[in-house]
Amino acid sequence: KAGVTQTPRYLIKTRGQQVTLSCSPISGHRSVSWYQQTPGQGLQFLFEYFSETQRNKGNFPGRFSGRQFSNSRSEMNVSTLELGDSALYLCASSWGAGQPDTGELFFGEGSRLTVL
C-alpha cells in the first residue's frame, strides 16, 4: 500500500511569509504527527492529530499550527516565517487507537523549507 506522502518536497520562502505543508497518511491510519528536523536541534515533536483533534503538542510558538481533515489528511501552517524555521518538516502516521501506543510511526520523506 502507498506510504506517507508529503507535499511539497521542497520550497523556498522569505521572512514574514507563511507556508502550508500537506501530509497524506497511509490508508487506514488515523493519527498524524509532525516533526521539525534541524542539524542543531534534531527531531522535535510539533503536534499530533487523531480524528481531527489535536491530542498533544510540543514546545513551539503559536506561529506553528496544524489541522486534520475527516479523511485523516493533515496540514501544518507556519506563519510569519523566520530564518530559524528553515528545516526539514516530517510527518508520520500510525493507527492511533485500538492498541498500545508503541511509537511505531511511518514517516514521509519530508518537506524541506528554506527561509531567506
Add this chain to the structure above:
Amino acid sequence: LAKTTQPISMDSYEGQEVNITCSHNNIATNDYITWYQQFPSQGPRFIIQGYKTKVTNEVASLFIPADRKSSTLSLPRVSLSDTAVYYCLVAYSGTYKYIFGTGTRLKVLA
C-alpha cells in the same frame, strides 16, 4: 517528560556488532521504546520496538534493563549500508507525544 540522550557518533567496522545506548531516566512500565534509522534526505524508518527485557527481529535486538533508565539497540554484523543516524523514541503511554533522542551517527568502515 524525561530527557532522552544518545552518543553523538560511533564508528565501527564491517562485520562487527554495534550497540547504541539511549538514556531516558525513569519511564513507566508500559512506555514503549522504539528505534529508527534515518538516511540523508529521507524520513526515519522503523527498526524495532519493545517495553521490557529483550526483543529481537531479523535486523536488530533491543535490550531494556529492569530499571528502565536506558535501552540498547544492538546491530549484529554491520555493513557499509548501515551507515546512518539512529534515533530512539520514547512513546509515553496515553500522551501521544513522541520524544526522540538526540540521535547517533553511525559510520561503518570497510
